[in-house]
Amino acid sequence: MGQKEQLDKLRELLLEEDRELHSKVTENLDQITALLHEREKFETKVDPIIEDRLRKFEKDIPQKMGPAITAALKVQIADSQNEVVDLLYPIIGKLISKFIRIEIQRLSEKIDQQLSNMFSWKGFLRRFKNKLEGTSESELLLRDTAPPLLEEFFIVEKGSGILIDSYSRNQTIDQDMIAGMLTAIKAFVEDAFSKGNQELEVIEYESYKIQIFNFQTYYIALVISGVMNAKFLLHLQDSVLSFAEKFKSYTSNNETTSNTDITLLLKEFFNE
Amino acid sequence: MNKQSKKVLLVGHFNVGKTSLIKKFVKNSFSEDYITTIGVTIEKKEIIIKGEHMTFIIWDIAGEVTIKKTPKSYLLGLHGLIYVFDLARESTWQNMQEQVDDIKEMFPVAPFKIIGNKKDLLKPKEVEKILELLPVKCDFTSSAKTGENVERIFEELGLAML
Ligand SMILES: Nc1nc2c(ncn2[C@@H]2O[C@H](COP(=O)(O)OP(=O)(O)OP(=O)(O)O)[C@@H](O)[C@H]2O)c(=O)[nH]1
C-alpha cells in the first residue's frame, strides 16, 4: 500500500470509531431519556444509573479507542512514519476530550431540565443541604438560579503572562498578578497533564468560572459568576471571536496599539 | 501603555535563596524557615528606573540542578533572568559553567545576572577565596538576610531590560 492509501485507511478506521462512539452516546441518551419519563422508577434509580453510565462512558473511551488506534497504527504505519503519529495524537486527543466534555454537559443539562420539569428533586436536595450546612434556603436558591455574569476580562500575552489589557466590574484584585498567575497555572497544568499541544480552557471554583480562549500569541480569560450554561458559553464564544477579530485589526494597523482603543473595545464587549 | 511590564525568572539549585531574594525585594522581609517552592509563585513589584515605571512580574519557580530541567513553559517570553547560587554550598556552583552556557544559548538576548547569595554566612576572606574559584565570574554577591545588594540586583537587571 502506498503512503496515501495507508493514511486513508487509517482515517477510515478512526472515523469509524468516532461514529461508533457517537451512536453509542446517542443510544445512551435515548435510554436515559426513556427512563426519565418513567416517573416511578426514576426517583430511586436514575441517579446511580446515570452515574454508572457516565463512568462507564468515560472508562470506555480509552479502553475502546486505545487498542483500536494502537493496533491500526501498528499495522498501518511503518517505523519510519512516526511523524504521522506525532501529527495525529494531539488532534485525536483534542477531539475526544472536547466531544466528551460537550456530551456530558449536554447530558447533565438535559437531566437538570427533566428534573425541574417533573418534580422538585432540587427542592428536596436544597432542603437537605440546607439542613446539613445551616445555610438559609433563599441564599441557596439564589445561588442556584443566579444568571451567569461576566465579571472580568483579561487579554494576556502567551508565555510571558504580561497583561495586555483588562476590564473589570469591580477592580479589587491586582490585574497584573492575576494575569501572571493564570499564565503560571496554565503553564503548570499544560506541562503536567496534557499530552501534545492541548491547552487549559476552564478553571472552576465554587461560584466562579474562568473561561480561557486561546489564540496564537495571546489568550483571553473571562471570569464569570453565577451558573454557566451551554447557551451562555456559546454566546461568549461568539463575542470573543468577534472581539479577537477587531483586536487583531487594531494590533496590526497601528504598531503601538493605544490602550484606549482596546479599552473601548472591551467596554463595547461588556455592554453587550 | 506607559508602564513597562517585564517577566523575570530566578533560576538555580534548590535552597539557594531564590524565594528569599524575591521576598526581600518585594516585601522587605526575610524568614529563616525553608519552604521549598512547588510549581510557581508570581510576585510583582514596581520600580522607577531612569524616570520610567517598570513592573517586574517575577516568577519564583522550584529550584532545579540544571536549567534544562525547568519546564519550558515557565521560561517562555521571559525578559530577564537571574541565576542564583549559594556561596556557602559548593555543589550549587560546581556545574555553573554549563548552566551559564545553556542559559546564554537558550536566551541569547535576555539580560542575565549571576548572583552568589548567602554572603552573610561566610567571612569576607572566605567569600573572596570562593570568588576566585568560581568557574564563571559572578555579577553580585548578596544576602537575602541582611538585604545586601538585593535591590541593586533588580535595578541593574531592570536597567539592562529598558
Ligand atoms: N543566612 C542566609 N540564609 C538564607 C539566605 N537566603 C536564603 N536563606 C535561607 O535558605 C533557605 C532556602 O531559601 P529559599 O529562598 O526558600 O530557597 P529557594 O532557592 O527558593 O529554594 P527552592 O524553592 O527549594 O528552589 C531558607 O531557610 C532561607 O531562610 C541568605 O542570604 N542568608
Ligand SMILES: [Mg+2]
Ligand atoms: Mg523557592
